[in-house]
Amino acid sequence: MSNQNLQGRISEESAHLNCFLFGESISALQGTEPVAIVGANPRINGFLVRVSNGKRVWYPTAEIAVDEDSRSLLEAAMEKAKDVIGSES
Numbered sequence: 188m189s190n191q192n193l194q195g196r197i198s199e200e201s202a203h204l205n206c207f208l209f210g211e212s213i214s215a216l217q218g219t220e221p222v223a224i225v226g227a228n229p230r231i232n233g234f235l236v237r238v239s240n241g242k243r244v245w246y247p248t249a250e251i252a253v254d255e256d257s258r259s260l261l262e263a264a265m266e267k268a269k270d271v272i273g274s275e276s
Contacts, residue, residue, distance in 0.1 A: 221268035236268045244268060
């Protein structure tokens with residue numbers, strides 16, 4: 188994932204990105220941890236993840252790899268959130 192795709196304000200219409208915040212700068216993720224999946228949207232096919240500072244981050248399911256052996260889609264979504272947040276810290 189490139190930093191260029193994560194800069195500035197990103198809207199819901201940008202669902203092709205790996206993740207985005209609702210009306211927030213991606214810098215709002217620095218130093219946070221994903222704490223819960225708080226929603227799903229079948230129209231855009233993704234998960235809404237709340238991070239430890241209360242911000243909400245969107246992850247399209249197409250960007251989430253699932254290990255068929257033991258991980259559920261929700262667990263994979265949380266791992267993807269950790270990966271993205273870790274890459275921006």
